[in-house]
Amino acid sequence: MRPGLVIGIALAGLALAAALLSLVWTPYDVTALAISQKLQAPSAAHWLGTDHFGRDIAAMLMVGARTSLAVALVAVGIGMGLGVPLGLLAAAKPGWADELTMRGNDLVFAFPSLVIAILITAVFGPSAINAIIAIGIFNIPVFARVTRGGALSLWTLDYIRAAQVAGKGRARISLEHILPNIANLLIVQGTIQFSLGILAEAGLSYVGLGAQPPLPSWGRMLAEAQTMVTLAPHVAIFPGLAIVATVLGLNLLGDGLRDALDPRLRRAR
Amino acid sequence: MSLLRVTDLAVSIHGAPLLERVAFTLDPGEIFGLVGESGSGKSLTALALMGLLPQGAATTGHAELQGVDLLNQTEAAMCRLRGNRIGMIFQEPMTALNPLMTIGDQVAETLMVHRNMPRREALAIARAKLDRVGLPEPRFALSLYPHELSGGQRQRVAIALAIALQPALLIADEPTTALDVTTQAQILDLLRDLVADVGMGLMLITHDLAVVAGLANNTAVMQTGRIVEQGNTEALFRARTHPYTAALFAASAHQPARVDIGTPEPLLTVENATRAYTLARPRPFAKHPVLHAVDDVSFTLHEGESLGLVGSSGCGKSTLTRAILGLDALQGGEIRLFGKRVGPGMSNRLRAGVQVVFQDPYGSFNPRWRVDRLVAEPFHLMPQPPADWRERVAEALIEVGLRADDRGKYIHEFSGGQRQRIAIARALITRPELIVLDEAVSALDVRIRAQVLDLLASLRKSHGLAYLFISHDLSVVRAITDRVLVMEAGRIVEQGPTEALFNAPAHPVTRRLVAATPQIPPEWMEKRA
Numbered sequence: 001m002r003p004g005l006v007i008g009i010a011l012a013g014l015a016l017a018a019a020l021l022s023l024v025w026t027p028y029d030v031t032a033l034a035i036s037q038k039l040q041a042p043s044a045a046h047w048l049g050t051d052h053f054g055r056d057i058a059a060m061l062m063v064g065a066r067t068s069l070a071v072a073l074v075a076v077g078i079g080m081g082l083g084v085p086l087g088l089l090a091a092a093k094p095g096w097a098d099e100l101t102m103r104g105n106d107l108v109f110a111f112p113s114l115v116i117a118i119l120i121t122a123v124f125g126p127s128a129i130n131a132i133i134a135i136g137i138f139n140i141p142v143f144a145r146v147t148r149g150g151a152l153s154l155w156t157l158d159y160i161r162a163a164q165v166a167g168k169g170r171a172r173i174s175l176e177h178i179l180p181n182i183a184n185l186l187i188v189q190g191t192i193q194f195s196l197g198i199l200a201e202a203g204l205s206y207v208g209l210g211a212q213p214p215l216p217s218w219g220r221m222l223a224e225a226q227t228m229v230t231l232a233p234h235v236a237i238f239p240g241l242a243i244v245a246t247v248l249g250l251n252l253l254g255d256g257l258r259d260a261l262d263p264r265l266r267r268a269r
Numbered sequence: 270m271s272l273l274r275v276t277d278l279a280v281s282i283h284g285a286p287l288l289e290r291v292a293f294t295l296d297p298g299e300i301f302g303l304v305g306e307s308g309s310g311k312s313l314t315a316l317a318l319m320g321l322l323p324q325g326a327a328t329t330g331h332a333e334l335q336g337v338d339l340l341n342q343t344e345a346a347m348c349r350l351r352g353n354r355i356g357m358i359f360q361e362p363m364t365a366l367n368p369l370m371t372i373g374d375q376v377a378e379t380l381m382v383h384r385n386m387p388r389r390e391a392l393a394i395a396r397a398k399l400d401r402v403g404l405p406e407p408r409f410a411l412s413l414y415p416h417e418l419s420g421g422q423r424q425r426v427a428i429a430l431a432i433a434l435q436p437a438l439l440i441a442d443e444p445t446t447a448l449d450v451t452t453q454a455q456i457l458d459l460l461r462d463l464v465a466d467v468g469m470g471l472m473l474i475t476h477d478l479a480v481v482a483g484l485a486n487n488t489a490v491m492q493t494g495r496i497v498e499q500g501n502t503e504a505l506f507r508a509r510t511h512p513y514t515a516a517l518f519a520a521s522a523h524q525p526a527r528v529d530i531g532t533p534e535p536l537l538t539v540e541n542a543t544r545a546y547t548l549a550r551p552r553p554f555a556k557h558p559v560l561h562a563v564d565d566v567s568f569t570l571h572e573g574e575s576l577g578l579v580g581s582s583g584c585g586k587s588t589l590t591r592a593i594l595g596l597d598a599l600q601g602g603e604i605r606l607f608g609k610r611v612g613p614g615m616s617n618r619l620r621a622g623v624q625v626v627f628q629d630p631y632g633s634f635n636p637r638w639r640v641d642r643l644v645a646e647p648f649h650l651m652p653q654p655p656a657d658w659r660e661r662v663a664e665a666l667i668e669v670g671l672r673a674d675d676r677g678k679y680i681h682e683f684s685g686g687q688r689q690r691i692a693i694a695r696a697l698i699t700r701p702e703l704i705v706l707d708e709a710v711s712a713l714d715v716r717i718r719a720q721v722l723d724l725l726a727s728l729r730k731s732h733g734l735a736y737l738f739i740s741h742d743l744s745v746v747r748a749i750t751d752r753v754l755v756m757e758a759g760r761i762v763e764q765g766p767t768e769a770l771f772n773a774p775a776h777p778v779t780r781r782l783v784a785a786t787p788q789i790p791p792e793w794m795e796k797r798a
Contacts, residue, residue, distance in 0.1 A: 158627040159635045162695065165594050165625050166647040167617045180637045263637060263679045 005256025011249025019065040028056035072197030079139020087147025105141035113138040150182035191254025195247035278330035302485030356431030360443040362423035373411025421452035454785035479787035523719035525726035541602030562588040564759035577750035624696035628708035630688035641676040665694040686717035
């Protein structure tokens with residue numbers, strides 16, 4: 001196994017473990033305020049210090065990991081679940097199906113994700129669920145395009161023709177031959193979108209459209225720490241580090257998985 | 270004084286020796302042929318001379334071009350030499366040009382970089398060079414883009430680029446391998462003329478002995494990183510002293526055993542098949558031009574017959590093949606297999622009767638599947654895959670000369686020739702009556718090609734197979750088919766028994782194809798005394 005994959009698994013695993021652990025145990029209650037303890041530096045009692053309400057930052061990061069990872073995971077799931085089949089369809093049926101899906105994609109692409117998010121929250125109200133939906137919708141055309149592009153180049157290859165000569169239909173060929181061979185593209189794009197999802201959730205929470213207080217989120221922690229950076233830098237540094245480490249870990253994990261899943265690269269080592 | 274003198278050249282990459290004791294000289298105005306099979310080190314020799322070896326490569330020995338040591342130059346000095354004193358042409362004209370630059374700008378760019386020439390002057394020289402390689406005005410304006418040219422025309426642009434600065438040495442690495450025979454003959458003529466005109470040296474790298482025979486003054490034969498034999502081309506070809514040279518010759522002239530199992534029963538009938546494509550409009554609001562890819566084609570293939578279909582690229586062979594395989598519908602006429610209609614909607618039972626082997630041994634297999642699943646794929650045509658499918662796959666692999674335990678391997682673990690055997694195993698698995706061989710041996714080295722041709726001949730005998738052998742390589746078609754069809758611009762222009770047709774071609778297209786096919790002069794091939 002390559003070192004990158006090991007580091008990726010370790011960093012992403014750390015975020016996941018923190019999120020899971022927070023379901024059953026956190027060092028402090030994240031909803032309890034203790035103004036007298038505010039802005040304390042890291043200590044034995046508070047490993048990562050406290051914020052301006054005296055809440056324990058370590059506990060908030062653990063619960064925040066839950067929000068960030070869940071939002072990003074579901075958003076990528078929505079994007080892949082709808083985008084990949086659309087892309088496969090567009091590549092398999094050149095003509096009206098291709099035109100329809102790709103022009104629909106353009107329509108979604110034409111709206112900035114933040115506008116979609118504001119639209120959704122205007123209709124349904126701000127919450128983590130609605131943030132998931134907004135980010136997820138924006139992911140659909142990304143996956144549809146990557147899938148279509150990869151699939152189109154494969155459709156011209158001889159092994160696809162051989163499968164057609166073996167009587168296989170377009171749907172079956174898409175599943176058996178096309179999908180496994182663009183999996184590496186999708187994994188890499190998936191990890192990029194996952195990281196972007198974490199950042200997007202942070203961004204939405206930052207403007208108040210994501211997870212609502214008192215549910216902690218890495219993005220809002222960063223937003224709230226902004227005014228106190230000179231006063232108590234650790235309040236901004238730790239959520240920032242959490243985001244950086246998770247995003248880095250996910251990218252390394254994606255690269256490692258891509259290599260590990262390809263039989264040609266497996267033997268080369 | 271010789272132009273290029275290479276002595277004791279050796280290259281190793283990460284400690285593994287790839288070239289050893291390579292030595293030759295090249296005089297001005299001389300064509301030097303470097304032949305050998307893939308992996309023998311031909312291209313590596315050229316790259317070493319150009320200073321373009323990959324990272325981790327170590328070079329020793331001497332190589333002098335007009336007294337300049339090529340192996341001990343800084344990268345900046347090599348940049349000044351490349352293009353200026355050494356030009357190079359590559360195999361693939363489709364990728365050797367920048368698709369976003371006009372051909373005039375591409376040729377002018379070298380002049381502007383190396384000579385600090387103003388653009389107008391450079392374009393004037395580019396014009397002259399393009400005229401010289403046979404792309405005259407007004408048909409070939411400087412403002413054309415590569416995609417507006419055919420493969421042969423692009424290779425001419427690549428040559429114009431390589432000779433723009435009048436290099437002393439031109440290296441051509443398989444310059445005609447990607448082209449069809451008639452275009453190949455034109456490009457080889459052009460290269461010969463250029464060498465005679467300007468007195469540069471040409472190093473011609475190829476796997477095709479016939480190309481070298483017609484062109485090179487001197488020839489070196491390479492095997493596994495060494496030159497095993499070299500000398501005057503004719504003398505070398507006549508003597509064939511080294512066993513490897515002799516083996517290459519035997520393979521390239523190889524004639525598989527004749528099989529005669531043809532019966533008068535028709536297996537595949539093509540009647541008035543027509544297929545046209547509408548092309549993009551040349552101007553806004555203009556009518557879409559129509560390309561008649563297959564235009565009123567009729568022929569019959571009998572049970573157990575081996576039928577050849579030859580023609581230059583773009584003649585409609587591929588479109589016809591797709592229709593025969595039932596992948597595309599025809600617009601007129603019909604194709605029948607066992608009297609039943611062939612088309613995209615044909616039954617799986619009918620489909621099982623015709624299978625295919627493609628040209629590219631590297632693109633023919635899903636790289637993520639193991640061999641057993643790859644070979645078993647056509648079982649999809651049966652209502653129920655047979656219970657003993659694994660044994661049947663093993664059987665098929667043994668039939669094509671591989672081992673039963675190759676089943677569990679991935680395709681990248683096999684060489685090109687082995688892959689082509691696996692493709693044949695896949696085509697055999699449903700016990701079809703007809704196999705379409707679409708340039709099936711064109712990508713193989715001569716010795717491997719001879720083996721695969723033998724295999725095809727023996728399978729035909731044991732299974733009573735009929736072949737439709739599609740190729741632009743007349744020598745191979747001649748070796749394996751009973752009857753041949755010649756196709757041009759969507760029509761069949763001539764047909765008849767293979768030997769008779771090639772010995773006395775009647776139609777101008779056939780005559781042109783036969784004349785363009787490079788040949789080793791028969792008297793050179795006579796048995797050694």
